[in-house]
Amino acid sequence: MTDTPARLLNLLSLLQTPREWPGRELAERLSVSPRTIRRDVDRLRELGYPVEATKGAVGGYRLVAGTAMPPLLLDDEEAVAIAVGLRAGAGHAIEGVEEASVRALAKLEQVLPSRLRHRVSTLQNATIPLTRGDGATVTPQTLTALAGAVTGQERLRFGYRAGDGAETKRLVEPYRLVSTGRRWYLVAYDLGREDWRTFRVDRVSDPFPTGARFSPRELPAGDAAAYMTRSMSRAQPEVDLDVTFDAPAEFVAARLPAHLAPTATGPDSCRLRTRTTDSTEWLAVRFAMVDAPFTIHGPEPLLAYAAELGARLGAATRG
Numbered sequence: 001m002t003d004t005p006a007r008l009l010n011l012l013s014l015l016q017t018p019r020e021w022p023g024r025e026l027a028e029r030l031s032v033s034p035r036t037i038r039r040d041v042d043r044l045r046e047l048g049y050p051v052e053a054t055k056g057a058v059g060g061y062r063l064v065a066g067t068a069m070p071p072l073l074l075d076d077e078e079a080v081a082i083a084v085g086l087r088a089g090a091g092h093a094i095e096g097v098e099e100a101s102v103r104a105l106a107k108l109e110q111v112l113p114s115r116l117r118h119r120v121s122t123l124q125n126a127t128i129p130l131t132r133g134d135g136a137t138v139t140p141q142t143l144t145a146l147a148g149a150v151t152g153q154e155r156l157r158f159g160y161r162a163g164d165g166a167e168t169k170r171l172v173e174p175y176r177l178v179s180t181g182r183r184w185y186l187v188a189y190d191l192g193r194e195d196w197r198t199f200r201v202d203r204v205s206d207p208f209p210t211g212a213r214f215s216p217r218e219l220p221a222g223d224a225a226a227y228m229t230r231s232m233s234r235a236q237p238e239v240d241l242d243v244t245f246d247a248p249a250e251f252v253a254a255r256l257p258a259h260l261a262p263t264a265t266g267p268d269s270c271r272l273r274t275r276t277t278d279s280t281e282w283l284a285v286r287f288a289m290v291d292a293p294f295t296i297h298g299p300e301p302l303l304a305y306a307a308e309l310g311a312r313l314g315a316a317t318r319g
Helices: 004-015 023-030 034-046 076-091 098-111 114-125 140-152 224-235 249-253 280-288 300-318
Strands: 051-053 061-063 154-161 167-179 184-190 195-200 204-213 239-245 263-266 269-276 294-298
Touching (some): 140 154
Antiparallel strands (some): 051 061, 154 204, 167 184, 239 269, 263 269
């Protein structure tokens, strides 16, 4: 094999399998001399791939963990598996990995062959994910289109459905995608309204990058997360939440979003006291889903709604 780039890619593909390769076996596989293998290994090291060599009669080469993540070569099955996993992580806003999932998915789908993209879509359409809570799901195609426009600093057109059902067309300069753990939001400068806006991504339809580039404007807040927090606070007033659970804090925390973290008050009890902009309806249902006895101490609207919801559920069961 005289094509050096192709040979390096084949060598890297072999080294990415979890085993140690004797130099002579690599040379036979690639139809080159052991000396060429040594030179190619040095080239891979220069590119950032941590290839470890062992000496002796049974010595050889293997790829080990390094200080940075080098590019990986994936076969068809591996690429499909990773794309499906990233789509699940991105589309359902799995807390902690959602933004990284979108970035990685955008990079992968940019180079994914059409035959593999079709397999990924077919597999995803044939499965139904089981998720907790009422977090709205979004299509990976929408997320990757938005992420690509953000990264490429490209103006974006899309349809948008407001909370009251009104449909509008928007032309924006996308700034950042932000996940709250339950929903995705796009922070963007709305050119039609000449102001910054936040858009719920599950209400976005037919996103279309226009190809027109722009220089990012200065966001009114320090960063997109701070701007989102401020926008949500304006939309929904903060309330003082106070709830006790007859269950260990670890048990309750595992069944609630990260921003609702209870404090242990005993081995089998905990208390949740915080300020939140979450809706009364969502909080009542979410606490009921913890599957443990709990007592609401405040706020009053939550107490009233929980009592009303309990009455409705009781009436339904009597029927």
